[in-house]
Each structure stands twice: as structure tokens, then as C-alpha cells.
Amino acid sequence: MTLATLKIDIDIAEDIQLTAYPEYNEAISTLDRLCKHVCKYADLTSNATCTVRFVSTEESTNLNNTYRDKNSPTNVLSFPAEIPDYIKSDFIGDIAVCLDVVNTEAHQQNKCSSNHLIHIILHGILHLLDYDHITEEDAEVMEKYEKLVLSQLGIDDPYQVQ
Numbered sequence: 001m002t003l004a005t006l007k008i009d010i011d012i013a014e015d016i017q018l019t020a021y022p023e024y025n026e027a028i029s030t031l032d033r034l035c036k037h038v039c040k041y042a043d044l045t046s047n048a049t050c051t052v053r054f055v056s057t058e059e060s061t062n063l064n065n066t067y068r069d070k071n072s073p074t075n076v077l078s079f080p081a082e083i084p085d086y087i088k089s090d091f092i093g094d095i096a097v098c099l100d101v102v103n104t105e106a107h108q109q110n111k112c113s114s115n116h117l118i119h120i121i122l123h124g125i126l127h128l129l130d131y132d133h134i135t136e137e138d139a140e141v142m143e144k145y146e147k148l149v150l151s152q153l154g155i156d157d158p159y160q161v162q
Contacts, residue, residue: 060096093128
């Protein structure tokens with residue numbers, strides 16, 4: 001039996017200067033391994049593709065305000081694809097990641113910025129795969145998969161207090 005594959009396309013907003021985010025390259029180099037572990041542990045049954053867009057604080061604020069009625073930037077937003085059943089597509093959705101927020105959180109929580117970025121991308125992917133954390137039970141399931149996948153990448157439990 002062949003495992004399903006997950007492919008991540010990267011999109012970078014024009015106003016993002018990657019030189020300001022040294023963790024970006026390290027995190028991006030981990031994405032292929034992340035995808036393999038998501039397929040293995042999150043029960044991905046068919047091939048999937050998503051887009052991760054790195055956005056500015058302004059774009060994150062605009063998206064968060066438009067879709068969640070929150071007038072502030074956030075670390076990650078997931079937008080599941082809305083494709084009719086009669087159209088064959090592996091596309092599962094888009095993820096918007098605000099590097100400024102991710103960096104700020106990592107420093108506040110004494111975490112490695114690249115590891116935190118990988119966690120945030122994983123969190124967004126799991127949302128696209130219908131995992132959620134609305135209820136405590138759902139949160140436990142989602143966090144279990146996050147911890148499992150991250151441990152396979154050598155990344156510590158992101159929910160453990162530093």
C-alpha cells in the first residue's frame with residue numbers, strides 16, 4: 001500500500017523581506033519531512049496539496065478581521081478549499097502565516113523560531129485536514145498529532161511550558 005502524499009506550495013507576499021527571518025530557510029528545509037509524517041500519522045488517505053502564504057502583519061490583520069472579526073494579526077489562518085465534489089482536485093486549501101507574529105511568539109515563549117514556524121504550519125495543515133480544537137476533546141486529538149509529528153522531526157512538545 002502506497003501512502004498518500006502531501007505537497008506544500010509556498011507563496012510569499014511581495015512586502016515580505018525574507019532576510020529579516022533567518023528561521024525561514026531552516027523551517028522550509030524541513031517541510032518535505034513534515035509532509036511525510038503528516039501523511040503517516042494524520043491518516044491522510046489521498047494525495048493533497050495546499051498553499052502556505054507568508055504574509056505581513058497588515059495582511060494577517062486584514063484576513064483575521066475579514067474572516068474572524070478580530071482586528072489584529074494572528075500566527076496562522078487556514079482556509080479549506082471549497083471545491084465541488086464533481087471536480088477532481090487534490091487541493092485542500094490555503095494557509096496564511098504571519099512571520100512577525102510567529103517570531104514574536106517564539107521569543108516570548110523561549111522557543112526556537114524555526115521550530116515554532118514548523119509547528120504553526122503543521123497546525124494550519126491539520127485544520128485543512130478537518131482537525132480542530134473547539135472542544136477540549138478535539139484539542140487533545142489535534143495536539144496528539146502535533147506532538148507526534150513534531151517529535152519525529154526532533155522538535156519538542158510545543159505545549160510544554162518552557
